[in-house]
Amino acid sequence: MTGYVGFKQVSSSAELKNLLDKLATDKSYYFVRSPHAVSGICMKLPDEFFPGFEGQMFNADRELRWKKQGSAYQALVLSRVEADLEGFEPIGDNWECCDRAAYFHGIDETKFPKSFIYKGENDEKLDFNNISIGQRYFQEKRTATVHFVALTVRSIND
Template sequence: MKPFVGVKEALSVVKLLDLIKEFASENSYYFWRCHHQVSGIKEEAPKNDDFPMLEGQMFNHQFELRWKQKNKNSYEVLLLTIIDNYDTFQPISKDWRIEPQDNSKFPSNAYPAYGYRRDETRFPKEFTYPKTLDIRLGKDNKKQPKLAQRYFIDAETSAVQFVALTVEVH
């Protein structure tokens, strides 16, 4: 497992949607922000009708893909992955490590993460996400992926540069 962090610039909505389809897997989740709302964490990918959006992300056990609106018609994309190099992305740095590294304690190389409680008041509306991701619920069903986070650390400076959303798989 070799972590990789890379970027792509100036993707159109059509090319971004194609990239999202290319990276989609069974346990992929999505989140995006628009001027007027946030999507909550969804199991369905965004569609052309959901654009324009300010930013969004897609994540599963192997990677997190983030996009941000650069101008009216294009998006910048960041890829955080634990599975080596992607030739179509420009690497940010060549030497990364991830935390946690203790596979006996955290076999998926990800720390458990807690989603917001459904009654959290910092959002004007209920923040939604699939109940199956909540590590406080569903402990009886260990086969379901759970929300987690992974730290991408620049090996040269030992500074945490990115915290990626992921899912912990058992």
């Protein structure tokens, strides 16, 4: 499958929010990081964390990552489709991507100091076994070097 990798400078958190709204689908997940805490995997953008220091939104088509740079944000998109990516500058043009399974830790596992959180659209806790998330590898076709690994939403049949 052919992939697309691009970046864009976003001038404000309001512009970032508009970009997220534009690229989100009805099955998008968010993960936002601040220096002192993380949001967990959420089905809606967590207001108490947004815009945070950095974060990501992912769905079956793409992952959008952002990171604060001064008063602006750098946005990186890792996508299997190019639609609706106005203003993004491509990074290379020879990307291939493939999807793989991913494993998430349960809330009772002791890999983290606090339990990892999975939240639904109404902030209810979700069973991580019911979240179908995978990984999408982006590799440069000529060298077959994997440069990015994005999160993706997989269908139940994958």
